[in-house]
Amino acid sequence: MGSVTLRNIRKSYGAVEVLHGIDLDIKDGEFTVLVGPSGCGKSTLLRSIAGLETISDGEISVDDTVINTLVPKERDIAMVFQNYALYPHMTVAKNMGFSLRLAKESQEEIDKKVKAAAEILDLNALLDRYPRQLSGGQRQRVAMGRAIVRDPKVFLFDEPLSNLDAKLRVQMRSEIKELHQRLKTTTIYVTHDQIEAMTMADKIVVMRGGHVEQIGSPIELYDNPASVFVAGFIGSPAMNFIDAVGDGKALKTTTQELLGTPNATVASGQKVIAGFRPEDIRLAEKGIAAKVALIEPTGAETQLTLRTENEAIIMTTRDRITHSVGDQVFFEVIEGKLHCFDSETERSLAEGGQAQ
Amino acid sequence: MLKSDRFLAYALILPVVAAVLAFVVGPTYNVATLSLTQVVMGQERGFGTLNNFRALWADPVFGLVLKNTAIWILGGTLLCVSVGLGVGAYLAIDSKVTGWLRALILLPWVLPDVVTAMAWKWMLHGQVGIIGQTLESTGLTEGTISFMGDPKLVMWMLVVVLVWRKMPLVALILCAAIRAVPDDQVEAARMDGANAVERFRFVTLPNIAFSLTAVTVISMIWITAEFALPWIMTGGGPANASQIMATYIYQQSFEFFNWGVASAMSVINLVMLVSIVALYLYVNRRSWASEASK
Ligand SMILES: Nc1ncnc2c1ncn2[C@@H]1O[C@H](COP(=O)(O)OP(=O)(O)O)[C@@H](O)[C@H]1O
Ligand SMILES: [Mg+2]
Numbered sequence: 001m002g003s004v005t006l007r008n009i010r011k012s013y014g015a016v017e018v019l020h021g022i023d024l025d026i027k028d029g030e031f032t033v034l035v036g037p038s039g040c041g042k043s044t045l046l047r048s049i050a051g052l053e054t055i056s057d058g059e060i061s062v063d064d065t066v067i068n069t070l071v072p073k074e075r076d077i078a079m080v081f082q083n084y085a086l087y088p089h090m091t092v093a094k095n096m097g098f099s100l101r102l103a104k105e106s107q108e109e110i111d112k113k114v115k116a117a118a119e120i121l122d123l124n125a126l127l128d129r130y131p132r133q134l135s136g137g138q139r140q141r142v143a144m145g146r147a148i149v150r151d152p153k154v155f156l157f158d159e160p161l162s163n164l165d166a167k168l169r170v171q172m173r174s175e176i177k178e179l180h181q182r183l184k185t186t187t188i189y190v191t192h193d194q195i196e197a198m199t200m201a202d203k204i205v206v207m208r209g210g211h212v213e214q215i216g217s218p219i220e221l222y223d224n225p226a227s228v229f230v231a232g233f234i235g236s237p238a239m240n241f242i243d244a245v246g247d248g249k250a251l252k253t254t255t256q257e258l259l260g261t262p263n264a265t266v267a268s269g270q271k272v273i274a275g276f277r278p279e280d281i282r283l284a285e286k287g288i289a290a291k292v293a294l295i296e297p298t299g300a301e302t303q304l305t306l307r308t309e310n311e312a313i314i315m316t317t318r319d320r321i322t323h324s325v326g327d328q329v330f331f332e333v334i335e336g337k338l339h340c341f342d343s344e345t346e347r348s349l350a351e352g353g354q355a356q
Numbered sequence: 357m358l359k360s361d362r363f364l365a366y367a368l369i370l371p372v373v374a375a376v377l378a379f380v381v382g383p384t385y386n387v388a389t390l391s392l393t394q395v396v397m398g399q400e401r402g403f404g405t406l407n408n409f410r411a412l413w414a415d416p417v418f419g420l421v422l423k424n425t426a427i428w429i430l431g432g433t434l435l436c437v438s439v440g441l442g443v444g445a446y447l448a449i450d451s452k453v454t455g456w457l458r459a460l461i462l463l464p465w466v467l468p469d470v471v472t473a474m475a476w477k478w479m480l481h482g483q484v485g486i487i488g489q490t491l492e493s494t495g496l497t498e499g500t501i502s503f504m505g506d507p508k509l510v511m512w513m514l515v516v517v518l519v520w521r522k523m524p525l526v527a528l529i530l531c532a533a534i535r536a537v538p539d540d541q542v543e544a545a546r547m548d549g550a551n552a553v554e555r556f557r558f559v560t561l562p563n564i565a566f567s568l569t570a571v572t573v574i575s576m577i578w579i580t581a582e583f584a585l586p587w588i589m590t591g592g593g594p595a596n597a598s599q600i601m602a603t604y605i606y607q608q609s610f611e612f613f614n615w616g617v618a619s620a621m622s623v624i625n626l627v628m629l630v631s632i633v634a635l636y637l638y639v640n641r642r643s644w645a646s647e648a649s650k
Contacts, residue, residue: 052543073549085540089562098558099548146548 001063002153002186003028004049009058011044018044020210021058026203028063029184031177035197035233036207042190045207046156049188050079062153078147079156083163084139086131086146093118093127096145117148120179137168144179155180157189161196173199194234198222206230228273228346231339237278237303237314243343244274251340255309257288260333262340264349272349273341278303278316280337283323287332292323306331384626391619408620415617417596417604425601427511428518428586432579435519437572440526445556447527448534458531461524469521473588476517480504504590507597514586514598521585522578526571533567534560573636580629601625 004026011019018041026032034042047053049060051072060068067075086095094101096117097110105113118124121141131139140160147155157176161169177200180187191197197204198218206213206221206229214226218234225231231239244251244259246266251259251274259274266272290313294305302321306313306329315331323329340349391408394401412418447454447461464472479486482502491497503513537560545559561568583602586592592599592607599607601621609618 050547052546072546077547079544079547081540081544083538083540085538085544087541087544087559087562089565098545098550102549102554146544150548 001028003063004154004186004188005059005061005064006045006049007059007061009045009048009060010056011041011048011053012056017056018210019048019055022210022212024205024212024215026186026188028186031180031187031189031200031202032205033197033201033203034188034190034205034207035194036192036213037233038192040207041210042192042207043158046079046158046188046190049154050077050156051075052079076152077154077156078150078152079158080140080143080147080160082159084131084143086139086142088131091128091130092123092134092142092145095131095142096149099146099150113149114145117145120148120182121145136164137172140164140172141175144176148179148183153186155185155187157187159191160189161191162193176200195236198234204234206233224348224350225275225339226348228275228341231275231341231348235277237316239275239277239339240281240311240313241273241275241341242311242313244272244340246270246272251338253288253308259288260335260338262338262349263336264340264351266340266349271343273343273346275339275341276333276337278314280334281313281315281331282317282334283315284330284332287330289328289330292325292327292329295321295323295325297321387619387622387626390615391623393616393619395614395616408616411617412620412624417599420596421599421601421604424511424597424599427515428600429576429579431512432515432518432522433572433576435515436523436526436575436579437568439519440523440571441530441568443523443527444530445534445560447531458528461527463524464521465524467521469582469584470588472517472521473585476520477504477589480513505594507594510590510594510598514589517589518579518582518585522575522582526575529567529571530564533564537563569636569639573633576632577629580625 004024006022006024009019009022010017022045024032034045036042044053048055051067051070055068058068059066062075062077087098090098093111093114097114100110100113114127115124118127121144123138123141123145126134126138126142131142134142143160160176161172164172173196176189189196189200201218203215204218204221205215208229214221214230216224221230221234225234225239228241232241242259243254245254246268247258248268249265250261251266251272253259253274259276262272262274288308290306290308292304293307293312294303296303296305301316301318304315304317304321304323306315313331341347342349389403392405393403394405394407443461447458467475478484480488480503482488482500482505485500485503488497488500488503492500501509504510541559541563542555545555550558581602583606586598586600587603587606590598592603601624605618605621605625608614608621
């Protein structure tokens, strides 16, 4: 078992508060990803859960036991660091067995557990090597092995893939995910990469400036972003945003072109921010006029940059494009895919969007 | 093209090679030949004899000198490094106090040898020394102790002053090494359940092994070469009780003009030093491959 509950977590460095009251419930076995731009406090939050930082206020519980005041070793939590943090003077086997050795387990027991973990991670052939003799991906696996042998209640990962090259990153991503499906240990995973978050998470926590911006499954965040920030952060290429005005049930651009009916009720004349994803617009006979400014084929998809009077709109399509740069086209937003945010607070105006 | 590059390379290192030959190899060669030469009252009388070494062997003081030198070099190095390690570990902690101490601790290091020696000589003086008087007035001892006059104590007093003088730099070097240990390794050890002592033992120590060995070898060389401190404080006395290699070599050559015997001792000193350094380098090389524990 390993459910984690955070209540009103605050953390200050001197006079500067970097976490402003974080609340979070993580169910046993869940894969939770903390995502947000650099400096938003993800690492600080993770390290607070690990016990490497003392929090200024609030309560951290694992399985209904408050662990705020416990030292890391008493928390039954394992952590995988960004730079692997392997002990350079110990072999892979010693690195993995170090915690067990400190816990005074017998050498037989240690060997058995290290072997089992090495089996899972495909490290058997490397047990006698030193960290400097391993590649980045192998080091990463040893770091995970060190966490696995302890069989903790919770795994913490702090940007574990950011030092790997793009291809290896994709491979390790699925390895970590597979590992989780196999061990079913509660996992909290920090990244600034929204693709990692989308592909791995059961639950995503989007953070911004020491606050939680939105919590939900990847699809929930994608379909119903609670704010302009989340909408822009999740999904690639990012959502298009333009200023718009309410007109009856519909939204119009500031140049009086019809955008469509949003997923919220808007008063006539109310100024809002309209948002629509690049994949949710299509070229049409009529609609909003634009000029093709850029065509970027990526193989399966083509990305178009459309220039309207005031904005540049990104559009992706799987259709073959017959237009060329400079052509006059019209586009429309697909029914039901028009998001709508308050222009002051930048929160979603959709049902439930104000919650959080 | 290649040939002229080569010529240039040799031409560029030539000054250094010449300097090393002139200032290192030359004098060493001179001392070595002198140790094999019979010298009477400063006059050379025949080359190719081991008489100087035989004379040393027969000299009853030389045994005492060897014992004192062992205390001086081994005791001094061991204390310098172990105290330095402790102090360095403390200085590595981030706080206002340690910030000031890091600067302050260099004070003994910047004082000239002569000043250090005189100051300690007076502080340890049998009758008027502040240390003896303080011990007496607080009732810790009955009467004052003659630190420098007691043959059993004097050598250790020298070692204490030596540590006071040499330890700060050792501490600073080790402090820097400890601060360079990656934080995440220490944190990983915390997550693995290591307490402060275990973290020091299993993470910090192996990470600073290189600096530690280097600083040990360097201290040993410094201490072997240190002459002014013991010479000014005791001059080898009382009755040779604090006579060490450095002071005895000086006495033999510049007071008794036994150049040959003094050279022989210098050669022994050099061989000792070289073998110690070689041993340490060898040990150090080995300690990289294997885990420091076990
Ligand atoms: N030891 C520290 N002292 C002071 N400020 C810190 C310290 N560690 C982190 N911070 C600040 O806290 C904020 C959050 O940092 P961090 O949790 O590392 O962000 P993230 O991991 O999301 O990139 C940053 O603004 C950073 O400057
Ligand atoms: Mg971080």
